[in-house]
Amino acid sequence: MRTLKLGGTGLEVPALGLGCVGLSEFYGPTHRDEAFATLRTAAELGMAFLDTSDYYGVDSANERLIGEFLAQGEGVRSRFAVATKFGPVRAPGTGELVGVRSDPAYVRAACDASLRRLGTDHIDLYYLHHPDFVTPVEETVGAMAELVAAGKVRHLGLSNVSAEELHAGHQVHPITAVQNEWSLFTREYEDSVVPLCAELGIGFVAYSPFSRGFLTGRHTSTEGLAEDDIRRGMPRFNASNAQHNAALLAPVRRIAEARGATLAQIALAWLLHRPEAHGIAVVPIPGTRSPARLRENAEALHLTLTDDELSALDPIAEQVKGERMPPAPDLDRGHDAIGDAAGSR
Structure with a gap:
């Protein structure tokens, strides 16, 4: 698999990574043996860029996996x-989301806990998963920079951030990559974060490149989803929006049929064209629990869409109905209230 450099700090990664969240939680039943088979296939394919978080799975089960x-x-x-993230705080044992922390003391504690769970002496790319509601991003990145100096972290990233937050953080320490959502259904950062990445030489790691499975054509409603599947609460999958959004897949399906490809491969091929369109390094991290799907995803690297195909796909995002995420929970915005839960993780 071809590789590319993210940002200007020397991190070289495969052109496709593996989003690991679904191996542990959120998208239906998970099985350890299947997860290991998928990870082994990633190694075989050279898709050796794993994205996890201490948020994924009850008691950070994904990092442990x-x-x-x-x-x-x-x-x-x-x-x-290996990339991992910190920020959201979940209650031990239940996994209930109780808050978000990105204060310096928590940065240091979260990193040490992730290193223990991952069984490694360093994290290749360490992200702030989401800024909290009180800590300036400059303070958070300053604490993350201390981890680089200590050899615990090689490169820094910011996830779910605005252009203003990215710029502020980058002034404190070079940011290697932003990880925000980007897909045929979600293009909200193209006028803000993406141009700033081009200006500052920061890479873009695109999560949810299939809009949580919608763009694959296999999951275009809540029908058949497990009761605890996170998509049941996502507006784009709601009955009021799902039928409309499913109809938007028509040009994706036409191109896929003409190419003898899957819808997922076309969605990835579109995203893999973004470096040419925007002048930045872009690494999609599609998630899957299936080794066969992983192999299909890798084949997208061999697809080059024509100008006519790209033009047919361009109008899709502006027609999508429903927010990409459900309304944010009413979290306690103070560090003191969530300190006990964070400290016991």
């Missing part, structure tokens, strides 16, 4: 670039 996989043999860890 990745750590267990990386410990399976000598040299496994060295084959992968």
